[in-house]
Amino acid sequence: MKFRATAAIALASIPFLAGCGGSGGSSSSPGGKVFASAGCGTCHTLQAAGSKGQVGPNLDELKPDAPTVSHQVRTGGNGMPSFGSKLSAKQIAQVAAFVSSSARSSGTTFEFKPDDTTIADCEKNGKPFCFRQAFGNLTYHEGPEKALAQLATDDASMPSVHADCHQISHWIGRAGLVYYKHDAGQALSHGAMTCNSGYYHGVL
Numbered sequence: 769m770k771f772r773a774t775a776a777i778a779l780a781s782i783p784f785l786a787g788c789g790g791s792g793g794s795s796s797s798p799g800g801k802v803f804a805s806a807g808c809g810t811c812h813t814l815q816a817a818g819s820k821g822q823v824g825p826n827l828d829e830l831k832p833d834a835p836t837v838s839h840q841v842r843t844g845g846n847g848m849p850s851f852g853s854k855l856s857a858k859q860i861a862q863v864a865a866f867v868s869s870s871a872r873s874s875g876t877t878f879e880f881k882p883d884d885t886t887i888a889d890c891e892k893n894g895k896p897f898c899f900r901q902a903f904g905n906l907t908y909h910e911g912p913e914k915a916l917a918q919l920a921t922d923d924a925s926m927p928s929v930h931a932d933c934h935q936i937s938h939w940i941g942r943a944g945l946v947y948y949k950h951d952a953g954q955a956l957s958h959g960a961m962t963c964n965s966g967y968y969h970g971v972l
Contacts, residue, residue: 799867800816803866806851814828816873822935825969835864837868838864903936911947913960919933941970944958952971956968
């Protein structure tokens with residue numbers, strides 16, 4: 769029951785299309801055209817659309833189903849505006865089908881790989897996205913609960929962490945899945961909704 773409840777929370781809180789609000793995986797399909805015209809690719813990576821946005825979740829890796837995408841586009845939340853009054857029901861269905869079909873067929877996978885990067889290193893070098901790897905390493909060695917607690921603290925005090933907090937929490941989720949030996953139930957049950965539930969996105 770704990771796994772089911774946690775998974776439900778994760779799926780209900782995923783902010784998929786921060787810049788976006790059919791059928792098939794072609795960018796020239798009706799759904800592909802909605803994806804492009806609504807500017808979804810400025811925030812999200814989706815191979816079929818030729819987009820490489822880094823602000824929101826990588827849709828090729830996340831692989832959301834159509835009902836979940838449709839709900840998020842329609843209602844918004846967690847940093848994404850509602851497109852229920854901007855896109856027709858038909859357009860929402862088209863873009864949801866496009867994203868879901870394209871992501872499933874992309875073949876993109878991601879597994880966290882640790883290195884020696886630390887949070888202190890990132891504070892000194894200022895490299896883009898450095899904190900993602902650093903917090904992933906902390907998760908890999910000490911578990912996601914430790915990393916998420918540290919992220920919550922640093923989010924409030926470090927501008928570079930705050931600016932990339934959601935994506936950092938994605939990496940904690942990916943590393944958490946490795947920490948729990950790819951047991952998604954275990955990984956989800958040790959998560960938290962830090963930074964708009966990015967941890968759950970990373971696990972799933």
